[in-house]
Amino acid sequence: MKRAFVAAAVVAGVGAGLVRRLRSRAASRQDDLSRWLVVTVNVPPERFGETPEPLARLKDHIEIRTAPAPGGKGTELAARLCGNGRTGGTGPIARLSGNDPRQPVREALREAKSLIETGEIMKPDAPPTTRSTPGGKLVGLVTRRASGEGRL
Template identity: 50%
Template sequence: MTTKVRFAQLVAAAGVGVAGIRAARRAMSGHRDEGDAARDRWLVVTVLRAPNEVVSDGSLPAPLAELGDLVEVRVRPAPGDKGTELAARLTRRGPTSTSARVEGEDPRQRVRTALREAKSILEVGEIVRPDAPPTTHPGPAGRLVSKATHIAQGEGRL
């Protein structure tokens, strides 16, 4: 082997070693894992309504109320008096792995869907959904797009 190849292998091994040491330090210090960080993360939408219209009778919009004690909800005026911020975060742990996301079992998907539906109900009066499927192509690419669209309906973008 050449000196350059050996040096590159040495640098790669050192990088793996440093990453391992950092992971061990995090584990020993009680650092929270990704599941805890995901649970503590607030998901927020801005609703173009006044705060008193969002929680008019003291109750949350139906999609968020259905989640019950799975979420903690916060309602406050949006910056610049441009509506209301409706925020939610998980209160307990659930499966947050990639496979749980693909299978639609990630509780964060339910929170995102509930926020999106609550915003739609408050602003439009109903839950807005697309009319047509994204593709009708029967091939592998069409099936892939259909699966990705199905997953995205649970995930959405906030």
């Protein structure tokens, strides 16, 4: 009888901990949607002009801010989703399947940085290989996925 009581107490404790962890994960994912995504642009703040076209396309869905980068190393360009219509997950499955609502913001920031610094939006050469091999298919898949999901 004692063992059954101890086992039930352990199971209840583990269950309560699991529920608490799942709730905190769900709350942190909602916070992820409103987190600022930032790139540093190699342009002084006083030379930073109007909103770049890639970010202007999303102007109804994002907030944009600029600030001097630490150490006088350019300008920080930041954007985040705004509004109550935000839906979708931000976990690894959503990111890999292309359903993360922050992917267009990441892509727009990357394109804006490229446009400001070089005057054009830099894209990888296509096709990445000349022969259709398993490795070439993998490189092509990764290259297509990277356009919407880089490190920011």
